[in-house]
Amino acid sequence: MRLRLIAGLSAALLAALAGCSASKIDPPAAGAGPSEASPAPEVNAAPGSVDTTPAQATPAPAALDGKFVVTLDPGHGGDEPGAAGYGIVEKDSNVDFALRVERYLRQEGVEVVLTRRDTNHPAGVTAKGNAGTRASLAERVKIANEANSDVFVSIHSNGSPSEAQRGIEVYWESRREFAAANQQLARTVLDRMMQATERAGYSVRDRGIIDASCWRGFGGRCVGLYVLSPAGQTTLRGSPQAKVPTLMPGVLVELLFISNPDDVAMLKDDAARDAIAQGLAWGILDFLRST
Numbered sequence: 518m519r520l521r522l523i524a525g526l527s528a529a530l531l532a533a534l535a536g537c538s539a540s541k542i543d544p545p546a547a548g549a550g551p552s553e554a555s556p557a558p559e560v561n562a563a564p565g566s567v568d569t570t571p572a573q574a575t576p577a578p579a580a581l582d583g584k585f586v587v588t589l590d591p592g593h594g595g596d597e598p599g600a601a602g603y604g605i606v607e608k609d610s611n612v613d614f615a616l617r618v619e620r621y622l623r624q625e626g627v628e629v630v631l632t633r634r635d636t637n638h639p640a641g642v643t644a645k646g647n648a649g650t651r652a653s654l655a656e657r658v659k660i661a662n663e664a665n666s667d668v669f670v671s672i673h674s675n676g677s678p679s680e681a682q683r684g685i686e687v688y689w690e691s692r693r694e695f696a697a698a699n700q701q702l703a704r705t706v707l708d709r710m711m712q713a714t715e716r717a718g719y720s721v722r723d724r725g726i727i728d729a730s731c732w733r734g735f736g737g738r739c740v741g742l743y744v745l746s747p748a749g750q751t752t753l754r755g756s757p758q759a760k761v762p763t764l765m766p767g768v769l770v771e772l773l774f775i776s777n778p779d780d781v782a783m784l785k786d787d788a789a790r791d792a793i794a795q796g797l798a799w800g801i802l803d804f805l806r807s808t
Contacts, residue, residue: 586627586665587622587627587630587667587670590631591633593611600674600675600775602781603778604785607676612636614793614794618797621798621799638653654743657671658744671742672770673770673772675771677774679776680778684722684774685793687706689702689729690741690742690747698804701804707726709796709799709800713793714792714796719789735753744763747762748760770797772797
């Protein structure tokens with residue numbers, strides 16, 4: 518998530534506001550995909566070079582024929598790499614996941630907007646450091662709002678000082694007027710990702726859905742994830758945050774732990790990444806069909 522394994526804990530916690538015991542992975546079932554012993558393709562180094570051949574892991578919901586707009590937000594970018602370890606850099610891995618989800622959604626008739634498509638911050642963000650992070654977060658929200666999106670999904674992977682932490686979790690925000698929709702979206706996409714990875718023969722820990730309204734707390738104050746939280750939120754020191762919130766339901770997904778060797782094995786496995794992306798896409802579709 519926001520933990521920057523290559524830059525230290527304090528920098529990670531600042532980036533996190535941007536918003537952000539291990540068991541061995543079972544081998545894929547016969548015919549479901551390459552085993553862990555197979556050579557892992559490089560899937561992290563070149564965002565944008567995603568295989569366009571559709572996988573066949575899980576049946577899709579009925580097509581939506583352009584009725585909806587979804588904004589996908591690959592977290593981090595520019596000089597903010599996110600978590601990094603074992604040859605995986607989160608900011609680039611996030612783009613790869615977003616492009617895969619985009620492909621599946623477009624195939625089913627959904628209009629998709631990405632906040633960025635390469636290793637950089639969203640277009641137009643030129644600042645660096647903390648100023649760049651703040652500008653980047655505001656730009657992601659702006660992109661989603663200007664596209665009149667029906668759903669906002671921020672895509673990340675996790676990191677922890679403990680290699681034992683592993684799995685997928687989804688954050689939602691309860692302080693919004695569409696809080697119930699946020700929670701429903703979180704549950705739907707997580708369930709679909711668990712189903713897709715299981716059907717593809719992979720073992721993933723389900724870490725549940727988490728209310729981000731008090732993602733960080735101190736002295737009776739709570740701070741949520743910037744891209745999900747409402748207007749009027751204050752910092753931990755009590756200073757108001759000048760921000761425009763998203764105008765649609767949204768979630769932030771944490772797709773495996775870059776700090777866990779078994780999760781990394783999946784992040785380096787093209788079939789596993791595609792199963793996760795397909796499950797995320799189908800969960801979004803299920804939610805849109807229910808609205």
